[in-house]
Amino acid sequence: MATYHYDLIISGAGPAGASCAMALEDSGLKIALLDKYEFPRDKICGDFIAAKGVRELIHIKPSLKERFEKFPHKTVNRSTHLFVGKMDPIQIDWVLKSYTIKRELFDNELVQSILETGKIDFFPVQAVKDVEANDEGVSVTTVNGSTFKAKMIIGADGAHSPVAKMLAGYKVDRKHYGGSVRAYYSGVENIDPAINEIYAHKDVLPGYFWLFPISKTEANVGLGMQSRHITAKKVNLKDLFYRFIEQSPVLQTKLSNATMESKLEGFGLPFYSRKWTVSGNRFLLIGDAASMIDPSNGEGIMQAVVSGNIAAQHVLKSFEKNRFDADFNQAFSDTLHGRFWKEMRVKSWLVNTFADKSRVVNMVGHICVKNPFLTRQLKKFL
Numbered sequence: 001m002a003t004y005h006y007d008l009i010i011s012g013a014g015p016a017g018a019s020c021a022m023a024l025e026d027s028g029l030k031i032a033l034l035d036k037y038e039f040p041r042d043k044i045c046g047d048f049i050a051a052k053g054v055r056e057l058i059h060i061k062p063s064l065k066e067r068f069e070k071f072p073h074k075t076v077n078r079s080t081h082l083f084v085g086k087m088d089p090i091q092i093d094w095v096l097k098s099y100t101i102k103r104e105l106f107d108n109e110l111v112q113s114i115l116e117t118g119k120i121d122f123f124p125v126q127a128v129k130d131v132e133a134n135d136e137g138v139s140v141t142t143v144n145g146s147t148f149k150a151k152m153i154i155g156a157d158g159a160h161s162p163v164a165k166m167l168a169g170y171k172v173d174r175k176h177y178g179g180s181v182r183a184y185y186s187g188v189e190n191i192d193p194a195i196n197e198i199y200a201h202k203d204v205l206p207g208y209f210w211l212f213p214i215s216k217t218e219a220n221v222g223l224g225m226q227s228r229h230i231t232a233k234k235v236n237l238k239d240l241f242y243r244f245i246e247q248s249p250v251l252q253t254k255l256s257n258a259t260m261e262s263k264l265e266g267f268g269l270p271f272y273s274r275k276w277t278v279s280g281n282r283f284l285l286i287g288d289a290a291s292m293i294d295p296s297n298g299e300g301i302m303q304a305v306v307s308g309n310i311a312a313q314h315v316l317k318s319f320e321k322n323r324f325d326a327d328f329n330q331a332f333s334d335t336l337h338g339r340f341w342k343e344m345r346v347k348s349w350l351v352n353t354f355a356d357k358s359r360v361v362n363m364v365g366h367i368c369v370k371n372p373f374l375t376r377q378l379k380k381f382l
Helices: 015-023 051-060 064-070 103-115 162-167 227-232 237-247 249-255 301-321 326-354 358-370 372-381
Strands: 003-005 008-011 031-034 075-084 090-100 121-123 128-134 137-142 147-150 152-155 177-186 195-200 207-213 218-226 265-270 283-285
Touching (some): 015 031, 051 064, 051 090, 128 162, 152 162
Parallel strands (some): 031 121
Antiparallel strands (some): 128 137, 177 218, 207 218
């Protein structure tokens, strides 16, 4: 089979890998962007693109601003309704635009914006089988027999990253992991496309149920929870998903006549609730491959984009200095952890301490209804 030679390999073309590739479009480096799937492809997710993530993408590539605004298959999110217990929803309004876009479409839009430049070589259907890194360089073998050689590799290949497993020795740690399920519904009633809905009820804590509209009558509906609780309480997420809908008077007004248009599918969430190894000899890890998901809300796109950009800036320095060793790449780890760790550590502590205590969550909800200041503080966790 074919052997390809590049300066840099980016494994994974989701938001993290795409962001890194976009940030390096004008670098002059010869870059191979690999992905295990043909695009467009589905990605099991809540489909919510927070305003911070949108802003970071536009910072990397300003032309995306007009592209997002013209993109037809989206809802513009202006508010979130937080349902705590049996209370009326707490309305949290957002200043900046957030979007809800099916990841199948969103990720493909990012890849297409890269392909249109002609500056990055994209290789779909190239699932990584083996990765080796030594003093001579990096060698990647894919399941269909192709070989890619480069001076450096960026692992952006998701929660089950082969690059992270083979080069960083990553193993799932259930104390820092979450599980979720998601399905698409049509014929949904009594929803506002501009308002996402989150349900923090004792039956789903420590976690939440979500309903994110993707049109006036369609929604991404899901449920997520920390793995430690799933294991300890022997929770069946799919059973809980259906049961919660059946027992929620509010959701019955929206979903009782709706049609499930997809299978209820599960996905894992590697939380950034400990400092993971994100670099080493000739490799960097970004996005979900670096376990960068926010432990308080399960959001990962903003961290994916930022980590992709940080990696790109480090790559430029690596090629300038001709340094790809673990000691030099530690600067990337320091920058990444410096950007996020303090915030994620606090969020992780709050989730581990209070999120499974329904009385505390209900009390906070009641206080927020009466205290706009606390409502504004709550926004930081959504």
